[in-house]
Amino acid sequence: MFFSSYTPLFVLVGFRSAGDDGSTPVMVVAGLLVIAGASGTVLLLNQAKGKTAGRYELLEVEQRDADVAAYAATYLLPFLTVFGGDALDVLSLAAFVVFLGVVYVRSRLIYVNPVLLVMGWHLWRVVPLTEGADRGRETVRWPRYLLADTRRLRQGQTIQAHSLTDDLLLLDSDLTSDAAAATEREGRQGTGRSQAEDQDAW
Template sequence: MAGRWLLFISSYSPLFALTAIRLEAGMLRNVLYCLAGLGAAGLAAVFAAAWRIEPRERSFVIVEDRGTDVAGYLATYLVPFLTVSKPTTRDVIAYALFLGLVGVIYVRSTLIGVNPLVYLFRFHLFAVREAGGAPLLLIARKPPDGSAPVPVRLVLPGLGVILPDR
């Protein structure tokens, strides 16, 4: 579950930065910049950890590209353009509740597969499953071919990475 929340924060890093740019200076703006940096650093940590983990050969029977969920995800990117530059306490509470609600939906739905930072580095997110195994979110450049095992580095429970050759 930690991997899903990490993907959520990293996925919305650009949104946090865009919203912070629209706000006047203040604590909320600083918090949003910190969240943007935290999300980017979290995804960088996933890749850094993946390079240090020994890959294990895995074969998958189900491979789904989660990029098809982009339309629903992009609707949340309207937030920076609907915010006010000097939010009141009630505005901040509403934004926080909205973010919490979006987070729960994102983590529990297929939207987890949409992540602009992952795409920025030319990777994709796939929902995969081994025969008789638990579902796994897989970060890879291309979908794994179900006919041959692939070297997967399990970074967090439920989150694997296939890295390109060095």
């Protein structure tokens, strides 16, 4: 997941090295890294969608797309401006990616990924309550990240999502929409029954 976040950097590195002497190996490696990063991301998402979706109530929601923009501006673009394509720059880039990868994995920022945003997935920080869990237990109220193909989530909303990792959920928009529609129908039916009972009482 983190590796694919550097896909835009690898694309730009390939373009920057074009036309330079000895640039062909750099371009080839950059192209292979782009393919590997994008393919890995798509494969991970498809595998997650194949898992059974769980039902969660969102106790807290916070959109974190701004973290993605900050990540790109802080770490990707500045490094690109000093990349010249020679062996020392390539070695420095590799060391930088490894170092930042360790930092991001340990700080739970691995899901801040520009590629996912380009693909239409928005990053949210949520506190989900698993369906059937005891509301009084604080142990179930721990924050997780949520990838959702929508910008509209609200506190108290019930969603269906696939668990990618212990820290990351993937929203299933189709199941969530179906569940919301079913809940709305049940609400209308309940209202209709209440009105009918009131009329009978009169």
